[in-house]
Amino acid sequence: MTQADGGRVRALLRSGDKVLRRWVEAAEEPLRGRLTTGELGRTCSDLLSVLVEATDGGLDVRTDAYAGARGFLTELSRDWARRGFSPTETASAVFALKDALFAAADEDGDGDLATVLEASRWVDALGLVTFESFARAREQVISEQAEQLLELTTPVVKLWEGVVAVPLIGTLDSARTQIVMEKLLQTLVDTGSEHAIIDITGVPAVDTEVAQHLLKTVVAARLMGAECTISGIRPQIAQTIVTLGIEFGDITTKSTLADALLHAMRGTGVEVVRRAGSR
Amino acid sequence: MERVPVLSLGDALLVSIQIDLQDNTVLALQEDLAERIVSTGARGVLIDISAVDIVDSFIGRMFASIAALSRLLDAETVVVGMRPAVAITLVELGLSLAGVRTALDVERGMKILRALSDRREVRQADEADADLVPVAEGGGPAAGA
Amino acid sequence: MTTSTGVEELPIRTGDDVVRVRQLVRARAQEVRLSLVDQTKLVTAASELARNTLVHGGSGTATVETLSRDGRSGIRAVFADEGPGIPDVDQALTPGWTSGSGLGLGLSGARKLVDEFAIDTAVGRGTTVTVVKWTR
DSSP, X not given: OOOOOOHHHHHHHTSOHHHHHHHHHHHHTTTTTTSOHXXXXXXXXXXXXXXXXXXXXXXXXXXXXXXXXXXXXXXHHHHHHHTTXXXXXXXXXXXXXXXXXXXXXXXXXXXXXXXXXXXXXXXXXXXXXXXXXXXXXXXXXXXXXXXHHHHHXXXXXXXXXXXXXXXXXXXXXXXXXXXXXXXXXXXXXXXXXXXXXXXXEEOOOOOHHHHHHHHHHHHHHHHTTOEEEEEXXXXXXXXXXXXXXXXXXXXXXXXXHHHHHHHHHHHTTOOOOOOTTOO | OOOOOEEEETTEEEEEOOSOOOHHHHHHHHHHHHHHHXXXXXXXXXXXXXXXXXXXXHHHHHHXXXXXXXXXXXXXXXXXXXXXXXXXXXXXXXXXXXXXXXXXXXXXXXXXXHHHHHXXXXXXXXXXXXXXXXXXXXXXXXXXX | OOEEEXXXXXXXOSHHHXXXXXXXXXXXXXXXXXXXXXXXXXXXXXXXXXXXXXXXXSSEEEEEEEEEETTEEEEXXXXXXXXXXXXXXXXXXXXXXXXXXXXXXHXXXXXXXXXEEEEEEETTTEEEEXXXXXXX
């Protein structure tokens, strides 16, 4: 099958305002309520002029002539993905161009099968570009949310002057542990704190790799001139650590966050005393 | 080859590394420090590496060597300001810098040196007392010590 | 499919060259937005390997390029010399084993700091070490 030079499709695209009007009409149906007619009209009109220009280079959407058009579609689907459009809605808007082209071909009396096929194939290719960038944009949104979630679930908090802590909750994987640890160490620098506490009361289990990361963090903190205490080790985790043969060596561990805080405060020269007369 | 300047700060020496360390610079610094400790009678060495963005095994070994040789010359070494990324990398590399004291910043490093030298003075005073004067009953440490 | 761009080669003949290799690797790692910790790990590995090239190989080259695969970017650094080669690679990769005055953390340490590590060596022919670090 020979590669069409796109002459007839180009002619159809240029056949006047009718194509644009029909496109907007056809696209409006699946997008009902999502966009105003005005906004949809502007988007279609901008896209149409980019496409008309691109068809000068033929109908192969992978060529350089389509760089601008691909960029436009990528931008569009990213925007719509963020605004919560479904993949069907986004792709339908592009596929609606087909209706407009078929109608135009019919009217011009040039509605032969070859033209219709060519136009159809071309719009399909554009639809695929749109769909792909839509999927990519959604993935990006998901990974951004995952990052935000990580940010939310691992707050590094200041407990006392010179004492920061990170209460870890939920299952730890290697990647998450690493990010948390980097954040904790950076906080030591930013706040000038000499004590860090990693509280793992909310962690149901650790594997070898996670235990190693915890250990490495303690050693890294020491290299920076700070002391790091691990608190809240559950019996099962203590079992794991022993069974795995991981050496915790001279690392300070405390059973609760409160004990760890007391230990850290004593380290900074603070003594906690109960006032006489109180319980 | 660039040289790292060594500054005198009271009875301590301050080395602030602001350049990309080349192996020869590292070796030269080690020699300079040994000489300066002896010529100034310094009791402490502070190495500020807050501007250093990588420490590989060669540079890491320098810290350990400087700590060891200054100890022989009766001075303590504190490495201050190591960046988190550098610390994490060193640990991954398997280098824990045993025998090297560390602190978050120069100020805290100085505090450590002061505490060490106070302890040393007390010890020396005690030794002197023990050598020279029999401990007087109920006298405790001499007021002037 | 992995694609590679921006290949740059630097000679390693002096200690200053080792510093230049570090700077080049750092710049390229920043370009592909490796995290700060990953940048530091890669540059540290490059420093160890460049020193090996200089000390054990006599001299050689470092080649740095940017990789891209499945939407992730990475940096590949290749250290090549035509020195004596390594007779026993397994031994050379053992942490703490050293042929000279070092700590024996050069090769084994560099391997721990990167995502991909390959070594090609033959006695009398020289040594080529290739490392890659990918964005997370």
